[in-house]
Amino acid sequence: MTRTAPDSCPGVLRLHQAADGPLARIRVPGGYLTPEQVLVLATAARELGDGAIELTSRGNIQLRQVRDAAELTARVTAAGLLPSRTHERVRNIVASPLSGRVGGLADVRGLIGDLDARLCATTRLAELPGRVLFTLDDGRGDVSPLGGDIGVHAVGPEEFALLLAGTDTGVRVTGGETVDILLAAAAGFLEVSSGQWRLHEIADGPARIIESLGLTPGPERVEILADQNIPIGWLNQDDGLVALGAGVRLGALDARVAEFVAAVERPVIVTPWRSLVIADLDEWAAEQVVRVLAPMGLIFDAASPWLHVSACAGQPGCAKSLTDVRADVTAAVESGRVLPEASAETAREQIVPAEDVTVAGRQHWSGCDRRCGRPRGDVTDVVATPDGYRVD
Template sequence: MVDSRSRPDACPGALQVHRAADGALARVRLPGGVLTSTQLQTLAESARDLGNGEIELTSRGNAQLRAVRDPQEFARRLADAGLLPSETHERVRNILVSPLTGRIGGVADLRDLVDELDRTLCADAALADLPGRTLFTLDDGRGDVSALGGDFGVHAVSETEVALVLAGRDSGARIAATESVAVLLDAARVFLELRDRHWRLSEIADGVERVLSALTLAPTADPVSGFADHRPPIGWLDHPDGNVTLGGGLAFGILDARLAEFLAAVEKPVIVTPWKSVLLCDLDEWSAEQVVRVLAPMGLIFDENSPWLNVSACTGQPGCEKALA
């Protein structure tokens, strides 16, 4: 089915904010979901000083603030923290990677591909014209982010080879892992030539086949099967090297500014997952025990069986003018 859009893409960003009923909504792209402690502190302070006191996590591993009173000041703070490396490309930096890649499990470590893809994407002026809904996925072979319906992605089938994922499915084409970024961005350029007013590759009739043809690629293997919905990694997660990552869920995917400041104070990498949870990475066992003791009472959920992990809701009133409750 061919589906086209009759209105411009209004997907919000940090500069192009959405005017919601409760004020400006600003969305911050976090390639790979990665936040340094300093960057998380910036978001926490901004939520407290400029917003409604909360950081909302999104299903693409990004973060957003509601009721932003001074969007220009917020953008300035983001830029100072390194969270706004490109004003022209900021809305198209939607890059998901398997959150535990390189630490626990997976066929290959894809962490370096995130930075390479982000830098190369932002360096191409033409790619700023991609829709704000465009999604790149880098799956380390476990099938977690390949299941999320990205437009352009790779799925590791060995340490050196990846499957090319287009419109959320394995195209059957195989490429060297070292060619991943070049091929993904070439595919995005082809999409720009084909798209008219389409927002997603899946909306273009024969889009996958047309992209493969333009890239002079063809299916050479049976498609990877088993892409399936994944639950967030929650709780105590042991690394092979003896370190620990803690997976914490959040009710409705909302991270209170005070809790965010406590997370930042641990001074370890934080990863926002596409399941609206967070990972606090690379802890020793003693530190992990202290984090659980302090942050669980503050609302970080370390129980993988918590019913809160199965609940979602729209923002409701007063955030949405169409809400009834």
């Protein structure tokens, strides 16, 4: 597939003109935010946006209805969230959110900052399409299935498999070689690309990159399996502290709740499942966080039906939407029509009114057939039509 236009991914410096107003996307490599940065984003959402912080499926942040782009740019720059004006839209790095704290074969936290800094320092790589995604999986298999373009997957504490277009190439590198090889592969993407946005769109793209880098694949392959285990609730860290996985309804974090999260004064990780991890708590503090933030809407219960549902922007944010998808899915959750387990009883390929949609298990609601933001894997589609919703 050859694209005829450059990708139009938004950033802070180039806003997307959504139907409900300008939208800014702020890259957060690895999803890592300091409490101070969370507070800056919360304040910006309240004073310059629509009052919510949207979490994206790449662990980034979006603000909607941005009223003063120059002021937002100044604030995120001062907070260290815009370290490069030339490379802002290519800093798409997801990493295992619990790495170095809970399980995993390797600790990839150091790779995030190193990859980000050297990516931004490589002039040519500013030309990467904003769709290209880097993945750093610590071996637990949580982010490798996300369909990244260029990534590594730990196969031991100091050994990584090179993934291209989401598949193990058979190439193995040491921890010290990892960032070099990722950057070389990114440069290789530009060499073999003729306008495509993603590596899987380029015929024989991974093989051509491997050849251009002079790498020799070995016989072993890691099987990349879909993994939907969102870290939710109480998670004992390897160092004796506690991390809390917190679900966020439809990935929209109210600025007021975010201010409370910032006040906890602990690292916050935005996950690619549109949730948060609040890390490095002692037990007493973790109990207080759950006590205060659960009633405010953060989800610490892995059985919550909110964790089964995702939705596109819908009306009023998207002009293509046939309906207010988020209001419809909220009504479905609150009236008990989102059932806990996938079951054969879910009626499929029927058009039903919004108030009658009843679906079991993981489901993604969309305002039109484009199905933006649909998670990968086994997910039931609930798609708006002019006559109601179709369950696919």
